[in-house]
Amino acid sequence: MNQPGTPIDPATPEVLAWLAAQTARGCGRPSLFKxxxxxxxxxxxxxxxxQLTADEDAAFGALRAPPVVVAGALPFASLDxxxxxxxxxxxxVQVTTHRQAPELMVFANLLSPAECNALIDAARPRLSRxxxxxxxxxxxxxxxxxTSQGMFFTRSENAVVQRIETRIAKLLNWPVQNGEGLQVLxxxxxAQYRPHYDYxxxxxxxxxAILKRGGQRVATLIMYLFEPxxxxxxxxxxxxxxxxxxxxxxxxxxxAQAHPDSRTLHGGDPVTxxxxxxxxxxxxxxxFV
Ligand code: PD2
Ligand code: ZN
Numbered sequence: 001m002n003q004p005g006t007p008i009d010p011a012t013p014e015v016l017a018w019l020a021a022q023t024a025r026g027c028g029r030p031s032l033f034k035x036x037x038x039x040x041x042x043x044x045x046x047x048x049x050x051q052l053t054a055d056e057d058a059a060f061g062a063l064r065a066p067p068v069v070v071a072g073a074l075p076f077a078s079l080d081x082x083x084x085x086x087x088x089x090x091x092x093v094q095v096t097t098h099r100q101a102p103e104l105m106v107f108a109n110l111l112s113p114a115e116c117n118a119l120i121d122a123a124r125p126r127l128s129r130x131x132x133x134x135x136x137x138x139x140x141x142x143x144x145x146x147t148s149q150g151m152f153f154t155r156s157e158n159a160v161v162q163r164i165e166t167r168i169a170k171l172l173n174w175p176v177q178n179g180e181g182l183q184v185l186x187x188x189x190x191a192q193y194r195p196h197y198d199y200x201x202x203x204x205x206x207x208x209a210i211l212k213r214g215g216q217r218v219a220t221l222i223m224y225l226f227e228p229x230x231x232x233x234x235x236x237x238x239x240x241x242x243x244x245x246x247x248x249x250x251x252x253x254x255x256a257q258a259h260p261d262s263r264t265l266h267g268g269d270p271v272t273x274x275x276x277x278x279x280x281x282x283x284x285x286x287x288f289v
Contacts, residue, residue, distance in 0.1 A: 015049060033060050074254045075174035075219040075283050077105055089170035090163070097243070102264050104241060104253040110171070111164065111248045111279075116225040118160040119279050123184035126151040147191040148268075153182045155288075168221060168281055172252065177287040178214060184225070187232060187276040193268035195237060198282060199258040215285030219254035220264075222280050229274030238263040245276050 022032055029050070036046035047057055077086045077095070085092045088110070097106035111119075127149040156162040161182060169176045187193075198220045200207045222234055224245040234243040234251055238260075243251040255262035268276075 075172040109248045110250040148185040148187045150185040180282045187271045192270040195267035214288035219283040223250040226277035228271040228276040231272035232276040
């Protein structure tokens with residue numbers, strides 16, 4: 001096995017010779033791909049070595065390893081006896097929407113107006129055009145799917161951030177240390193966040209490097225800090241859910257599988273008037289360092 005991060009070309013002469021020999025024996029392309037997976041090759045690497053066409057890639061999908069299922073528990077909110085309230089430590093929070101498969105909740109007034117303002121004021125001077133994690137390298141890149149501006153707080157960076165992180169940890173039964181730093185995004189008019197998954201695609205070559213900092217993402221909490229005058233809903237096309245960006249409210253969803261079967265495809269609709277501000281907390285399997 002290659003050491004993670006070692007930039008070597010996996011298509012060694014030995015592998016290419018083996019592929020040629022199998023082909024000469026009459027072994028078909030699907031069987032060849034399956035043999036590589038059985039021998040422990042990652043699907044994305046095998047696909048690259050075999051130079052699969054887009055059609056083959058789609059057709060061989062069923063041969064790939066089953067979705068990566070995150071072992072162990074997931075973040076979750078424990079409802080009280082009424083089924084509508086959750087204890088978040090320093091306050092009780094009302095659940096206005098609750099769905100399963102995927103687990104999804106909308107919380108009302110998770111943040112106070114003063115907390116929303118404090119995050120915006122601290123974030124504003126540090127905004128820059130949003131980056132996303134580059135799944136090819138594990139670094140960061142400017143991404144055309146995200147036309148907002150953003151910044152990251154470090155964990156516990158100031159008193160308000162610390163208070164909110166402690167509240168989220170209690171709300172979702174998940175250790176503070178397993179959370180990434182809060183990300184704040186500002187969407188000016190016209191900005192949007194095209195539909196995507198928040199987990200890191202196991203087939204991407206940069207994913208092993210990303211996962212070293214606490215494993216997979218297993219849940220997302222998007223908190224609305226400032227309401228646009230129009231547009232800006234968070235949408236989940238696979239489950240036909242739209243969440244209005246109401247100031248202080250938040251939407252939570254978890255994903256046990258780093259796979260589209262999680263049905264957690266989601267995006268931010270374009271803001272059509274005014275500005276939208278959010279803070280996102282992504283939760284990892286393990287301690288985020
Ligand atoms: O701002 C949103 O509605 C949004 C949509 C999709 C935020 C995120 N993803 C995110 O922060 O991951
Ligand atoms: Zn997202």
